[in-house]
Every structure is written in C-alpha cells, then in structure tokens.
Amino acid sequence: MKRLVVVGGGTAGTMIVNKLRRELKTDDWEIAVIDRDDVHPYQPGYLFLPFGVYSAAQVSRSRHTFLPDGVNFVIGDVDRVDADGNCVILADGRQVPYDYLVIASGATPRPDQTEGMLGPQWRESIFDFYSFDGAQALAGALEKFDGGRFVVHITDMPIKCPVAPLEFTFLSDAYFRQRGIRDRVEMVYVTPLSGAFTKPISSAHLGSMLHDRNIAVETDFLVERIDSTSKSLVSYDERTVPFDLLVTIPLNMGAEFVSRSGLGDDLNYVPVDKHTLLSTVHPNIFAVGDASDIPASKAGSVAHFAVDIFVGNFLQHIAGKKMTGSFDGHANCFIESGDGKGLLIDFNYDTEPLPGKYPVPVVGPFSLLKETRANHLGKLAFRWMYWNVLLPGRPLPLPDKMSMVGKKNET
Template sequence: MRRLLVLGGGTAGTMIVNKLRRRLPASEWEITVVDRDDDHRYQPGYLFLPFGTYSPDQVVRKRHAFIPDGVELVFGEIDRVDADSASVHLEDGRTLPYDYLVIATGTTPRPDQTPGMLGEQWRRSVFDFYSFEGASALAAALPAFDHGRLVVHITEMPIKCPVAPLEFAFLADSWLRDRGIRDRVELVYVTPLSGAFTQPIASQHLGDMLEERKILVESDFMVERVDNERKALVSYDEREVPFDLLVTIPLNMGADFVARSGLGDELNYVPVDKHTLQSTAHANVFAVGDASDIPASKAGSVAHFSVEIFVDNFLELIDGKPMTGAFDGHANCFVESGDGKGLLIDFNYDTQPLTGRYPLPVVGPMGLLKETRANHLGKLAFRWIYWNVLLPGRPLPLPALMSMAGKVVPADDAGGPRSAPPEEE
C-alpha cells in the first residue's frame, strides 16, 4: 500500500484529495489529510463580513463534509516533518508515515512580527480582516466609526489575495458614502509598494481609482512599528501615518512547522520548482497553494489552477514518467470596487493584467480591468461555486493555463493597442 499524506485541508488540500481519490486505486493507495480542526472557512468572504454583506455562517462549514469517502481525515497540530525518514510528527505524539507528501498549509497573518501591532489598541482601534476572528471583530466595531482617519495598511508582500486591501478601501469608501459620512472621514491607503499594485498596467488603473475616490496613497512605506500611544504607523525612515481606525494586513507567513522541519525560507514558504511545485530539496515532497514560494499571487485561483497541473503531473510521477505539465502562475481575481461593481484581472508569471474580455473574446461576459456589474455578481457567485464545485474537485470550464484570447496587448512603437492574434490565443 502506498501512502499519500496531505498537510492542510484548505482549498488546495481539499481539491487534491477529491481529485486524486477518484484516480488512485483504493486497493493500492492510502490517502490521509491532516488539519487542526473541522472548520473550513471561505477566506474570500472575510472581506464582506465587516460590511454586513455576509454573515459568519456563510463563510464557515464543516471540513469533513468536503473530504471524500476513502480519505482519512486526521485532526491535530503538526510538530514537524522528518523528510529523511518520510514521516510527519504531530504535537500529541502521533507519527504519520508517507511515500509522498503534499504541504498545503497556506499562509497566516502574523501581527506578532511587527512591534506594537498586538499592543493595547489591538482590536480596539487596530484591526485585521485576514482572519475570521479579525473580520468578525471589525464587523462589530466599524458601525461605531463615523469620523476621523481610516487607514488601510499592508505590512509587507507577499500576502494572500493581494487585491483584498484595495477592495477594502473601495468598499469602505462606498460604505461611508452610503451612510452619508464620507466627507467626515479621511481614507488613506498605505503600501510598501511604489504603486497600488505589483503590475504596472493594473497599478496605474487601480491607482487612478483610488485618486478618483479621494483615497490618499502613502507608498514605499515599510512599517517598523505601531505606536499605540500616539496611534500612528511609523516607518523605518521615520515617516508617520496617524490613524483613528487602522485596518492592517499583518506580515503573512507560512506554518511554523515548516521552519522547524528545515523545509522553508525566511517566511516559512517551501522552495519548489515554480512549474511542477515539487520541492527543490526532496523529490517526494510538494507544496501547493499558498504554502509554496512560487512567484505568483497567493490567491485561491492560483491554488485552483495549480492543483489541475499538479494532479496530472503526480499521476505521471508515480507511474515512473517525467512530469510534463508546467504551471504558468495563472491567477485571476475579482476586485470589488464598491457601488455594486467590480473588476477582473487575469495574469501569470510572464503576462501582466491586461484589458479585454474574459473568458471569451468579444462576448466575455466579464470585462478585464473594467468596472462592471457582471464582475461584482461574479465575485458573489463564486461563493456558491467554491462550496459546490471547486472544493469537491468538479471541473470548471476555465483553462488552467492563462490564455491571451480576448486580451488587448498594450501599444508598442509600431502603433496602438491590438487584440491578441490567433497564434497568441
């Protein structure tokens, strides 16, 4: 009997066990998934909790309901991986051997890594929304905020769902206008980046949207500490950003057991081949989803598309064949912009977000880098798709690799913008 052990029953881990249980003979393969508890949380829904769009029961379901028959679900905290003996040790003393290991334990906000962030203002005037507890606490506090300085802040990249801070700023602007108090609130967006986003075309577009909404941008801001007494962010170059209400995205890090196991980088992400997701140190170890160090967005779409490539590659590997699939870093993200509208961005390792239509040329129906009602509805509809299609491992009619179909290539020296020619589609 061969053993596949998956650490993490989140998006990537759940998809993997659902897809592989159907394709690996039960008489030959034992599949086990490990997680700390039975609560599976729809993390994109955290953004909507503070504004009352979603209720807590809409973003939490029981993990075991999505684990297929024939897969053992083990609850426990992971102490370490012993890659030399091919075993995982749990904190309660249990040991789980494996032939192949998939690390899919994601990334976690770590406010403890920034001096002062967990001080006396934590969840009084300093909040996060990248955790269920933080988003719930902010939902309770936000209605009482009716004037002052609201600061949305990113500590450092990478973070999961890199557009979510922008979405929060846009939604906060809309929410304040709906309440008739936008003129009493100064909105500030603080980022370590030089612009609104990591990619030039999208950064320009999103930056223009911030300016249109009169959201001030404090760029290239590397936070050194949170001054609780003076209620201010302080950067390493001694710039200060005062706040009345701070919504911060703390440093994101991989799981601590990765560090204890000697498998991670300085942020506890597992170094892997960015195309196959195979560990650069151990041929029988993979890291999928947010747990790896691939230079792609730490987003649910990346987990989805990379799992599609991983599954076929894994089946080739265990048959003694070369892995022929190559993940291209494909990501697409809906970006809520307020007022019942949203944008969509679609990109990969080599191609930045472009304008156009998705997934089909001309007809779309989604507009790329364009605010539309359809994109907002697509974002809301994705919650149903997540629970009923994505997690169970059912096929979605979207290509795992990015397509240039429908995208408008930027102008070059020869002329103006153009659609991708057939050979690029």
C-alpha cells in the same frame, strides 16, 4: 500499499484529495489529510463580513463534508515533518508515515511579527479582516466609526489575495458614503509597493480609482513599528502615518512546522520548482497553494489552476515518468470596487493584467480591468462555485493556462 499524506485541508488540499482519490486505486494507495480542526473557512468571505454582506454561517463549513470516501481525516497540530524518515509528527506524539507528502498548509497573518501591532490598541483602534475574529470585530468598529483618519495598511508582500486590501478600501469608501459620513473621513492607503498594485498597467488603473475617490496613497512604506501612544505607523525611514482607525494586513507567513522541519525559507514557505511544484530538495514532497514560494498570487484561483496541473504531474511522477505539466502562475481575481460593481484581472508569471473580455473573447461576460455589475455578481456567485464545484474537484470550464485571447495589450 503506498501512502499519500496531505498536510492542510484547505482549498488546495481538499481539491487534491478529491481529484487523486478518483485516480489512485484504493487497493494500492492510502490517502490521509491532516488539519488542526474541522472548520473549512471561505476566506474570500471575510472581506464582506465587516459590511454585513455575509453572515458568519455563510463563510465556514465542516472540512470532512468535502472529503471523499476512502480518505482518512486526521485532526491534530503538526509539530514537524521528518523528511528523512518520511513521517509527519503531530504535537500529541502521533506519527503519520508517508511515501509522498503534499504540503498545503497555507499562509497565516502574523500580527506578532510587527512591533506594537498587538499592543493596547489591538482590536480597539487597530483591526484586521484576514481572520474570522478580526473581520467580526471590525464590523463593530466600522459601525461605531463616525469620522476621522481611516488608514488601510499592508505590512509586506506576499499576502493572501493581494487585491483584498484594495477591495476593502473601495468598499469602505462606498460604506462611508452610504452612511453620509464620507466628508468626515480622511482615507489613506499605505502600501510597501511603489504603486497601488504590483504590475504597471493595473497599478496605474487602480491608482486612478483611488485618486478619483479622494483616497491618498502612501507608497514604499515599510512599517518598522506601530506607536500605540501616538496611534501612528512608523516606517524604517522614519515616516509616520497617524490614524484614528487602522485596518492592517499583518505580515503573512507559512506554517510554523515548516520552519521546525527545515523545509522553508525565511517566511516559512516551501521552495519548489515554480512549474512542477516539486520540492527543490526532496523528490517525494510537493507544496501547493499558499504554502509554496512560487512567485504568483496567494489566491484561490492560483490553487485551482495549480492543482489541475499538479494532479497530472503527480501521476506521472509516481509512475517514474517525467512531469510534462508546467504551471504558468495563472491567476484571476475579482476586485470589488463598491456600489455593486467590480473589476476582474487575469495574469500569470510573465504577463500582467490587461484589459479585454473573459473567459470568451468579445462576449465575456466578464470585463477585464473595467468596473461592471457583471463582475460584482461574478464575485458573489463564486461562493456557490467554491462549495459545490471547486472543492469537490469538479471540472470548471476555464483553461488552466492563461490565454492572451480576448486581451488587449496596451504596451
């Protein structure tokens, strides 16, 4: 009897066990999923919690309800992986042996990694929305905010859903206008990047949207500390950005057990082949989703497209065959822009977001790099798709690999 263990019952891990349970015979394979709790968060929903679009009940469900029959769900904190002994060791001493291991433990905001972030202003004038508690607390802070310097800040890349800070900024602008206080709010977007986004065409487009909304952009800002006394961000080159209300995206890091196991890089992400997702060190360990070090967005769409490639590769790998699937870094992300509109971007390792139509050329119904009502509705509709199609591992009529069909190359 072979044993497959998946560490992480989030987006990637849940899709993997649903798809592989159908492929691996129960007489031949045991499958186990390990996670610290039985709460599966819909993390894209955290963006909307501060604005009252979603309720708390709409952004979480039980993990076990999405796991198929024949999968053992183990609840517990992982202490470390003994890669030489092929065993996952839990904090309470339990051991879960494996023949093949998939690390799908995601990425986590780490406000403790920036000096002063967790100081006396934390959840007073400094908030985050990348956690459930942070998004809930921020809802109350926004409601009380009546004007002043409002700063949205990214500590460093990579982060989960790299467009989410921009979305939050656009939604905040619309929120302040709806409340009639926008003229009393000075908005600043602070980023470690050289522009609004990582790729030239989309960065220019999104940067112009910030400019049109009278939102200042502070680029190339690498925060060294937060000064709680003066309520300001301080960069390594000694620039300062004062704030009255700061919404920050803390440094994102992989799971601590990855570091303790000697499996990760400086940010606890597992080095893998970016096309096969197989560990560069251990031939029976894969890392999928946000847990890996692939140079792609840490987003649900990447997990979805990568898992589809991974499943075929895994079946070939365990059969002793060459893995023929090649993940190209495909990602697509809806970007809420406020006022009931949104954009969509579609890109991969080699091709930046371009204008056009998606998924059907000319028809769409979604427009790339263009604000439309349809894109906003697509963003909202995705929550139903997530719970009912994506997690159960049902097929979506979208290509795993990025296509240039329907796109307009402006270079």
